[in-house]
Amino acid sequence: MATICDSKIPAGPLEKKWSKHQAESKLVSPANKRKFEILVVGSGLAGASAAATLGELGYHVKCFCYQDSPRRAHSIAAQGGINAAKNYQNDGDSVFRLFYDTIKGGDFRSREANVYRLAEISNLIIDQCAAQGVPFAREYSGLLANRSFGGAQVSRTFYARGQTGQQLLLGAYQALERQISLNAVKMFPRTEMLDLVLVDNHAKGIVVRDLVTGEISSHAGDAVILATGGYGNVFYLSTNARGCNVTATYRAFKRGALFANPCFTQIHPTCIPVSGSYQSKLTLMSESLRNDGRVWVPKRKGDNRPPREIPDSERDYYLERKYPSFGNLAPRDIASRSAKEVCDEGRGVGPGGLGVYLDFAESIGRLGEKTIRERYGNLFEMYHNITGEDAYQRPMRIYPAVHYTMGGLWVDYNLMSNIPGLHVLGEANFSDHGANRLGASALMQGLADGYFVIPYTLGNYLANQSGKKASVERPEFKAVEEQARQRVTKLLSIRGKRTVTSFHRELGLLVWENCGMARSAEGLQAALGEIPQLREEFWHNANVLGEGNDLNQSLEHAGRVADFLEFAELMCLDALDRNESCGGHFRVEHATEDGEALRNDDDYCHVSAWEYNGSGKQPTRHIEPLIFDNVKLAQRSYK
Amino acid sequence: MNFNLKIWRQAEGSAAGKFVDYQAKEIPAEASFLEMLDIVNEGLIARNEEPVAFDSDCREGICGTCSLVINGVPHGPGKAKTTCQLYMRRFRDGDTIWVEPFRVLAFPIIKDLIVNRSALDQIVEAGGYISVRAGSAPEANGIAVSKRDADLSMEAAACIGCGACAAACPNSSAMLFTAAKISHLGLLPQGQVERSRRAVSMVRKMDELGFGNCSNQYECEAVCPAEISAGFIARLNRDYAGSAVKEAVLAE
């Protein structure tokens, strides 16, 4: 059964795999590169860096994104930083250590070879970005500065104020714009990919909708690269941008690409809590706040006194109590889950009881308000702007929110999916983060994939594809195009009573409750029962106004929600199937006596890759076993 | 809270547009301006009226997608924030609020409140980059950048590309955006090689696209969500003169 997931990991020792693979990978001659057309969907860190680099190499590239400019891809929002094993601090960092931290952080559910390659490439990324003019933070010496991030024991995170993702993306975007000016890349902004076209079982094209004119058309290419980001918006409320969607990857799934580990999602502990049903998104507050803030809730259930009137003896500093050695700095998944626990006990604070306090009173007393203002002034301001509350006076309220999705389309070592020609980069693939992603490593992965992996591995596919580019006139294209058109027509003809947003919100709540921070077989089964009903209702009772032939945001949203309504089921199925707790996936049945995650390495040390079998049919699960030759599987403990 | 909204509706770029009155009822004070519009839109859909089209994506002030002009001010009242970060508690109950699209020749209207800002991309395309091939970069610490320059460069690089500067400028000039882009790269040692070419061709592109000229009104600086200083325009003016001379001499 496992043969379909052939990871194509090169043989040889871990440190030699990538260089060996590079040396052995097939090359495409400059004259032939010109003849190949590559379709890159997505212009985030992964997509923009790939499109720019491939254009630079001489390929003809078309790049697509749904935003009005490639620079607005969701990567722009990343704040914290990007990791690299430069060891500029002389504090004992190395490629191996970055590799090990990432594997361990992912709770031993990622591929050794990929993660090692990522760690190796990390240094090249910093060189490339610095040369592009990314204004990384500097020391007075003029050399690059680092900070420690996400609980790492070494200082290896490079950053540009609180806007690292923005600056890295601008670097990639500028490189992309340069290729556009040289006519090596043609950019299609405000264009949404609706489907993938296979010709002779190879990915040879895509069907897109021009979001301004509504025109549905096809693009043919010699290979397709998906870099369409994560699917966190299946939860409706998340820290992702509004437009983030699963459409591109889910459509590819429906055309035969395997979807790996869909249940692996990351919940970030420090977000501003939900304040009402009108809310459209959640805002992340930098994790660094936990360095100086203490997390607590009242000991007594339903204690509605203002926080300052609750005496110390009646507060429960639960992270400090449960994890004395890590305390308020416990890893993301643990901190998130603990917050949920206390709120479930009815001890949460703020509207709806969904929040915990992050209190700076003690640090302000110890360090003075000035120091705290210097360290976190902008975050306090942001908090004030959103909530209207002054965190210098009263504790902040925080609550976990969906932030990142480790699952994604299954890819081999070449970043190619099981569909020949379909490559997947960045958050859209499942490759490097296992069951939990460490801070500052998503940016690293996106850029590694785009600048330094795909340019080498694409040749392995293209080498014998010469002249096999299909014409958009072929029946395969016409058929997929027609299906896309019919879907639009169908969405517009429902004319029911409920708004698309109300369905999205309901779905989000359902998966949040049952496939969020803590999952149980019972809850997942319930969700699996309800999702099809909701989907059914959607197709009969959604109200999508307007026409298909112009800019129609309701229609865009409806298409995305329709896919989420199917995808959510796959996610819950995967969560139900994975009978263990690991990383962001916590099954209440699989916990140690004191409530910690309990991995099951005997039965689940593998990637679950799901294959679509047609509408209404149960997808098939394939597994790729994970083999650890270089690290010892250990139970994570942060006590 | 309740509001009287006067919102610009325009079916498409070539159609005529007009202001339409809408009532926003029972809006929570904690809602953002865009969430208020979401609520209005939900109400419109319930009445089978087409919702108001407006752009947004990140909704946390960094992507630069949101773009409304609220009571004559791009991104609305308040300093250093985007429309998506504007909260209704800033308004008074019962206020009348005018909502318009950016009105800039180089940003044609697509629909309702949505405009096409690809002109900004074209300015970057004209030279807003450092040409470095992946794989050819030297070791990062091989190029030292003084902290002062790096910080100043970062200040310019913080531009989110929203275009509010051009929308606010009485001349519809994109000078603040262009100045920020050129300064970001021009301040770094890596950006020196292409510096004069970059400045001349980016400014040329901006002019060609039909943006106006800067007459030092500083409206741009006042609305800029990234707090880009108009000092960068001064820097560009200086840079441009030197660059134009350099390019002219080198062209001979």
Added chain:
Amino acid sequence: MPVATLTPAPARKFSRNPLIAFYQSSIGKKWIVGATGAILFAYVIGHLIGNLQVFLGPDRINGYAQFLHDLGPTLWVIRLSLLLAFIIHIVATIQLAQQNKAARPQAYAVQGYQRSTLTSRTMVVSGLIVLCFVIYHLLHFTFEATNPVFRTLEDSHGRHDVYRMLILGFRKPLISFFYVLSMFLLACHLSHGFASVVQTFGINNSKISGIVARSGESLASLIFIGYISIPIFILLRIVH
């Protein structure tokens, strides 16, 4: 107010000649406006210092006028460069203003200016009124076309009696009033103009921009007070 708004950008053409192309660019033209503005500014200050000699008595100012006339060809060089600067300044600013107007095809229904000032937004108006003033002023005191009697005024040394001309000229309240009004608009123009030149020449930065703006205002006020003191003192018969 139904208005359609899909106007393609007017193609701005650029010459291959770098000098012309510089003038055609937005920033290049600003440099030209700034440079000519600075020359005119300098003249306004110099002219003020010269004119203030009226308070030192007829001998001083008439001597000064004679000195200027005796410069001969040099005077013409100065006059012609001034004229040229003036013309270029006007042509360039009007071109800029036209382009600026075209860039905003439709005005906002409500306008929420925050930082700009009435003065900064009305440079063309203040400039054009100053132009009218200068034309009248030349006819008044230089060509003496409005009051041909001025041509006959001579002092005891046989020099042109500029002192008497001023006294006679400004005794008429309407004329004095027109001068004062024009000086006010000139001051407005220069108040923004000064800070503008500093910005255009790239000397400005965020640290000094406040000081620069205030310096412009102060300088303009001084120029205003300086100039209007002449008609006012004459009108009030303090100088006679």
